[in-house]
Amino acid sequence: MKSSRLLAMVLLLQTKGRRTAAQLAEELDVSVRTVYRDVESLHAAGVPIYGDAGHQGGYQLVAGYRTHLTGLHPSEAGALFLSGLPGPAGELGMGDALAGAQLKLRAALPPDLRAQADRMRARFHLDAPGWYAKDTSVPFLGAVADAVWRGQLLHVRYRRWKAPEEVDRVLEPYGLVLKAGRWYLVAGPGPRTYRVDQILALRTSAEEFEPPGDFDLPSYWRDHQERFHAFLQQGEAVIRADGVERTVPIESIAKAARHFLSQGPSVEVLEPRELRDEVARLAAEVAALYRPTP
Structure with a gap:
């Protein structure tokens, strides 16, 4: 556990530069006192890490120092190869770059980790879009x-x-965000979300801009999804399924009625009354459609 944390600290300093003890403690989910002890351990192991005192101080690595990938856990090595989706990378025009990066990474791994990564890639395949998703042209994605x-x-x-x-x-x-096989552009002013496949024409301007300093794409997308689901789930229904009553969220009476009707007799709508009546109306229409002819 400690060795993994020490490696994580070195990688943080290597990728993010100078970090205070408080920042390292928050990112590693440990106490500041533990950070101090870990820094001493890294010093003893010969890692060229040093700290500066003062308000602008912090820990950093000697310029030019780079660690190697030998500290990777076998499962982490395999996960690196699972994380690269060749389809989306190709859509972004980075298919060759991804393949080249994976070759270089594989060559840098020790033999045992290389075998683990190859096994992971051979036995697990990621295919993000759903079964019924159609291939949609996204001509302006690049x-x-x-x-x-x-x-x-x-x-x-x-x-x-x-x-x-x-x-x-x-x-x-x-x-850009890839969600369930579909590309979304998060853009200002706003910001707002746009489906890239709904862009009909595009012209790039030479004029540049700077995103707001406090904008964070993962945080925005998480909040966007929460707002989207809250918008969809505008009501509730009480149903009986397998002899058990339960309350479930619904989007609208019309959509919920068609959904519950598709479940057949295994689901009975109890409330609200207008939803139950709508299911009954649709069921009567279906029954009339299939009524035997004389």
């Missing part, structure tokens, strides 16, 4: 990704679900 990387404004014609269906927007592209 240009959007390039604008995100360069911090350049985008002039787009965008198709949305309400009138007017086609609108022109000038967007500040903050980041």
Whole structure:
């Protein structure tokens, strides 16, 4: 446990630069006192780490020092190869770069970890989209990704679900998110979320921008999903399934009625009354449709 934590501390300093004891303690989920002891252990092991006192002080590695990947746990080595999705990387125009990076990583691993990574890649395959998801053309994904990387404004014609269906927007592209096989652009002003496959035309501007200093893409996406689910689940229904009554969230009476009807006699809607009546109405229509002809 301690050896893993020491390696994590070195990697944090290697990738993020100077860190205070308080920052390291928060990132490693330990006490500040433990950080002090770990720094002493790294010193004793010959790791060139030093600290500066004062308000702007902190710990850092001697310039040019790099650790090696020999500290990887076997499961971590395998996870690195699972984390690279070749499909999305190819869509972003980085398929060759991903393949090259994985080859270099594999060559850097010790033989036992290399075998573990090869076994993981041979026995596990990631396919993110759902079974019934259609392959959707995303012709402007590469240009959007390039604008995100360069911090350049985008002039787009965008198709949305309400009138007017086609609108022109000038967007500040903050980041891209891949969710269930579909690409989303998070862009300002706002920020707001846009489906990349709904961009009908695109022109990149030479004008650059800076995202807000406090913007964090993972945090924004987590909040966006919470708001989305709260919007969908606007009501509740009481149902009886397998002899058990339970309360479940529903989006609307119309959609819930079709969903529960598709479950057949295994699910009975008890409340609200308007939902029960709607299920009964739909069931009567289906029964009439299949009534034997004389």
